[in-house]
Amino acid sequence: MVGSTPFLLSYSSSSLSFIQIQDDDNEEQISSINTVVEDCIGEQLNWKQIFQVLLVSFAWFFDGQQTFITIFTDAQPPWHCDGGCESETNKNLPICNLPNDKWSWDQPVTTSIISEWGLQCDGSIITGLPASMFFVGSLIGGLLLATLADSWLGRKKMLFFSCLLMSLSSFLASFSSNVWIYSFLKFLCGFGRVNIGTAAIVLASELVSRKWRSQVGIFGFFLFSLGFLTLPAMAYMNRGFSWRNLYLFTSIPAVVYSILIRPLVCESPRWLIVRGKKEEAIEVLKTITSLPQTQSNLSSYFDVAISGIMPQKEESLNNVGLYSSLKILMQKKWSSRRLMVIIAMGLGIGLVYFGMPLGLELLSFNIYLSVMFNALSEIPSAFLAFILIDKFNRRSVILILTTLSGISSVLSTIEVVAIFNRLQIVFELASFVCACTAYDVLVIYGTELFPTCVRNSALSLVRQAGVLGGTLSPMLVALGRRNKFLCYGVFGLAIGCSGLFSVCLPETKDKAFCDTIDEEESKQEVSEPFIK
Incomplete structure (x- = not known):
């Protein structure tokens, strides 16, 4: 036979790409x-x-x-003198310098872990241990579990197990009898939750067409902000009651949600195809497709189309090592370069994103109002990211946002003129909004820079860089108590410099997802001939 024979014709009004077999060249x-x-x-x-x-x-x-719940459960409650410490010379004495019969908590002792377990005199290492263990768990969990969603576990199962581990450990935390058990459960909570955001955004973006992937990625940022904003209201209604209630109120709905993931959520069809699971991929596509399903042979069209692109060696794919995706990322020059650059960006942006709220005590403004303003500012940040991600290219957006954030952060340290003291909170909020928006755009950018086979692993490392930046920020806040520039000034310099790395990355706006390493390399051969 000479020439080409159509193997799959276009389906209805949709442009299902046809696959042709070239007999004269014996190539598909x-x-x-x-x-x-x-x-x-x-x-x-x-x-x-x-x-x-x-x-x-x-x-x-x-x-x-769960990320911010310790703000209320682990805080030291207010206290008052019962006698002997009301004088001018004694009223400002630390609580630990007073006899136990000279003071009392303003609220029941069960209001916080500090008052219930008598930790008020144990020092910052013990009182801050649960929150620290949460972030340590996040770091370790991200390193150990990052590649499972790309290898044998998949996006859906990773989301299910991560949510279940986070919610169950939070539920059990409400029954903790001491700070050591509580800290261990916070470690498990952080270990589980670290991959939730990554698995959720990757899975959501792979369930829709290219036209909508950036927009659906923003949904998660809105819901994260909404979850954060529900905590103050819940804590206010729970005032005067046990801190354990907050864990019950938040963990029980999370456990129910985790259980619903298994029967209701679809796996990524891209991941299923890459892993050689044709039948499962067809079922998912039939479930989510927007093509008209009145024709009975819709399944056969999907079957023929997917059969033409299935990996040749399904068995070898299913036996890929758990950390093979990381090995692939580091072996290829183009992917290792992209990964190192975007990790550096994530470190600088994460330092400001997680660190700025911790340093609010350094500003000349009411601490309670400033915390509320920072929490509320995450919502307009998500809206801004939603608009910018659709209108402008990723590199320019990140560069401009990080520059503005850096300048605003440095300006918030100026105190030479009285008016600057009153504007500190304005500069801080401007810097935080820009940092939040840049972080949102960076996460979307990370999903587009790497192919399906390693996407979850790469994005996990980017988010881990942000968490690492968050773990460094408390040290800068401590230094800032002596010199404010060592906190907000360093924040500004770090995020400003991190944005400059964006010029080293390729633009991905309106570009199609790549699913394999070979496909990504083929696409970059002309523009990046040195990727091999």
Whole structure:
């Protein structure tokens, strides 16, 4: 036979790419995984895809609650003198310098772990241990679990196990009998929650077409902010009652949500195809497709299309090592360069994103109002990211936002003129909003820079860099008590410099997802001939 024979014709009004077999050259000309998946899903965003995206993204809501819950459960409650410390010389004495019969808590002792377990005199290492263990768990969990969603576990199961571990450990924390058990459970909570955001945003972006992937990625940021904002209201209603109630109120709904993930959430069809799971991929595509399903042979079209792009050696794919994706990322020059650059950006942006709220005590402004303003500012940041990600390219947005954040952060340290004291909170909020928006855009950017086979691993490392920046910020805040520039000044310099790295990365706006390493390298051959 001479010439080419159509193997799969276009389906209805949708442009399902056809696969042709060249007999004279004895080579198969096949569509990429991205092309076939995009065509099978359809360009329109239907209610089934919206339901899946919202259900997946809602994991961020519970993540936001557990990330900031220690603000209220681990705080030292207010206290008052019962006698002997009201004089001018004694009223400012630390609580530990007073006899136990000379003072009392303003609220019941069960209000906080500090008062219930008598930790008020144990020093900052013990009182801060639970929160520290939470972030240590996040760091270790990110390093150990980052590649599982790319290898044998998948996005859906990673989201399920992460949410379940986070919610169950939080539930058990409400029954803790001492600070050591409580700290261990906070470690487990951080160990589980660290991959929730990564798995959720990757899965949501892989369930919709290229036209909508940036927009659906922003949903999670809104829900994370909403989860954070529910905590003050819950803590206010729980005032005067046990701190354990907050864990029960937040963990029980999270456990129910985790259980619902298994039957209701779809796995990523891209990951299923890359892993050689054709039948499961077809079922998912049939569930979420926006193509008309009145024709009975819709399944056969999907079957033929996916068969033409399936990996040749399914068995070898299913036996890939857990950390093979990290090995692949570091072996390739182009991917290792991208990874190192975006990790450096994540470190600088994360330093400001997590550190600025901790340093609010250094500003000449009411601490309670400033915390509230910072929490509320995450919502306009998500809106701003939603707008910018659709209108402008990623590199320019990140560069401009990090520059503005850095300048504003440095300006918040100026005290030479009285008016600057009153404007400190304005500069701080401007810097924080820009940092939050830059962080949101960076996460979306990270999902687009790497192919499906290593996307979750790469994005996990980027988010881990942000967490690492958060762990460094308390030391800068401590230094800032002596010199404010050592806190907010360093924040500004760090985020300003981190944005400059964006010029080293390729632009991804309106570019198709790549699913394999070979596909990514083929796409970059002309523009980056040195990637090999």
